[in-house]
Amino acid sequence: MEWDALSLVEAAAERPLIERRAVLRGGFYEMQARTVIERVAASAGLAQEWGVSPYRGCAHACVGCGARGGHRRLGLDAGRDFDTRVVVKANAVERLRAELGRWDGRPLAVGVSGDVYQAAERTYRLMPGLVGALGAAGVPFTVYTKSPLVLRDAALLVEAGAQVAVSIAFVDERIRRAVEPGAPSAQARLELVAALVEAGVECRVRMSPVLPLLGDGADQLAATVRRIAQTGASGVEAVVLRLPPATRAWFERWLGGEHPGLVERYAELFDGAGFPSADYEGRISGQIAALCGRYGLPYGAPLPRVRAAVGAAQLSLV
């Protein structure tokens, strides 16, 4: 692989922070991370409090992605930069092995700041090493993805006792093209779930994000749950769109352009921290839970089982 730029350590102070800490190689910002186990923001709506993310930024370019704010901390913008300037923790496997030696065994979410099986993974192949390290440590973990590339590692995931959660919030391809322009189609993801189940991977579906007034119609939810039920998924969980500040700015810009009549209604529905009203969220969760009952799917987000005792030493993560 050719270098696109020299080391940027000495770069001018006004350049984005990431350009002083990383090299640009093959279109990716490649850096050496100090830590890979990070606290998961409440706005992610995940059951795990801690997560591992070898990539920051995501070519799937979901308009409502809650991880966008991380790019601002790197001096990049949370809009187009998040979609196109992906940061790679090139030493993620080595760091994770070191951190797992001090980890207390709590479940980990894998793929919080960017899809771990996005295009960058074809180049860097970090996931086999990460999955192997987590499996060897006996730490329960869930891989969050929308990408069929995860099938490449199916045997490793089975061996490691991993749980995979594939996000499918709607099966309407027009909506998918509008709000997840870089992600595989809903049909491809439904087929992915079936293939993972066939390969013996514990796989559930995360209906996330449910989009108020765009993807929350009774018929839309029913069609989605019905199609998921045909895949053999072990269960479903539903998470309504969250709009933390950086995500909100990008999402509202899109909403104002595509659905200007909904801007005010969104403003009423979401609080200042970007959470939807409890009434709305409860109603949607109830509807989806009832649909799951109708189609014989467990509803909720059980964490993967602990496979083996691990060192009980508490890791200090300051």
Ligand code: SF4
């Ligand atoms: S696939 Fe996940 S991480 Fe990637 S943009 Fe979409 S929501 Fe964000």
